[in-house]
Amino acid sequence: MAWRAVEDVIEKSRQKSEMLRDVGDAILRAEKLEEELKKAKQQASNLQIRLDRNAVEYRNEVQVLTAAKDGLVDQNKSLTAQKNELVEKNKKLRQKETELKNSVAQLNDEVTNWKAGFYREKDHREQLEADIYVLNMELERELQLHFDGETDLVNCMQTIRSLNDDLELLRRSMKELTEAAEPVANLFEPRKPGVEVRPLVDRLKDTPGRLKAYLQRLRKSIPQQVLSFLKSFYPAADVSVIAGGVAGDCSDEKLKELMREVESVAEKVASHINLK
Numbered sequence: 001m002a003w004r005a006v007e008d009v010i011e012k013s014r015q016k017s018e019m020l021r022d023v024g025d026a027i028l029r030a031e032k033l034e035e036e037l038k039k040a041k042q043q044a045s046n047l048q049i050r051l052d053r054n055a056v057e058y059r060n061e062v063q064v065l066t067a068a069k070d071g072l073v074d075q076n077k078s079l080t081a082q083k084n085e086l087v088e089k090n091k092k093l094r095q096k097e098t099e100l101k102n103s104v105a106q107l108n109d110e111v112t113n114w115k116a117g118f119y120r121e122k123d124h125r126e127q128l129e130a131d132i133y134v135l136n137m138e139l140e141r142e143l144q145l146h147f148d149g150e151t152d153l154v155n156c157m158q159t160i161r162s163l164n165d166d167l168e169l170l171r172r173s174m175k176e177l178t179e180a181a182e183p184v185a186n187l188f189e190p191r192k193p194g195v196e197v198r199p200l201v202d203r204l205k206d207t208p209g210r211l212k213a214y215l216q217r218l219r220k221s222i223p224q225q226v227l228s229f230l231k232s233f234y235p236a237a238d239v240s241v242i243a244g245g246v247a248g249d250c251s252d253e254k255l256k257e258l259m260r261e262v263e264s265v266a267e268k269v270a271s272h273i274n275l276k
Contacts, residue, residue: 083233088266092270093269095266096267108208110184111208111211114184114204118177118201118204125170128163128167128170132164135159185203185204188210188214221273225273226269
């Protein structure tokens with residue numbers, strides 16, 4: 001029995017040693033876990049700091065982008081308004097061009113009428129001069145034939161006086177017609193110092209051709225200047241879409257309405273148009 005008691009003591013001692021070893025290992029594992037827990041807490045703290053910093057940066061970036069977006073929206077509104085204004089100006093200029101064409105057509109009619117009147121008056125004057133010459137010849141013959149016929153002489157003198165009055169009236173008419181036609185001729189062939197002026201009739205004959213050439217240049221120059229205004233604000237704008245004129249689905253009534261809408265803008269644009 002003593003031996004069994006010793007074996008029991010040894011067994012219990014062995015078990016105690018194993019328990020102490022297990023406890024030591026558990027303590028080491030606990031210390032290791034505690035160290036890993038500290039590291040995990042430190043990492044979590046660092047991650048939280050980074051997360052807070054990123055959140056602040058994100059909020060700041062969102063504010064900047066929001067402000068940029070608002071600025072772009074305002075800029076887009078402004079550009080849209082400018083585009084609409086230019087469209088209205090272009091339509092107003094088209095209306096002005098139509099009015100100018102009508103004025104030019106009226107001026108052509110007036111020039112034609114002046115020329116016709118001038119040639120009529122010229123023919124009339126030549127006829128009167130021929131009549132006066134004939135009358136003078138007849139008067140001389142009558143004076144020779146009816147030297148003592150006072151009545152016939154008085155009648156002839158009255159006729160000559162009347163014809164002279166008609167001739168004077170014709171001369172005044174010719175002068176007024178010349179004064180009225182001179183500014184028209186000077187529009188395209190102004191007087192130059194030291195240069196002999198061509199006859200008024202020759203200058204008036206050349207006026208329709210020069211007027212037509214001027215209108216051809218003007219018809220190209222006005223749209224060209226308006227499109228250059230538009231391109232100065234919108235360099236990337238494709239202006240070729242309006243080369244064919246008004247849109248196919250735009251009715252005459254709609255076109256007239258659009259022309260009225262852009263009238264005030266077109267008047268302002270017209271002040272910047274160079275008609276030379």
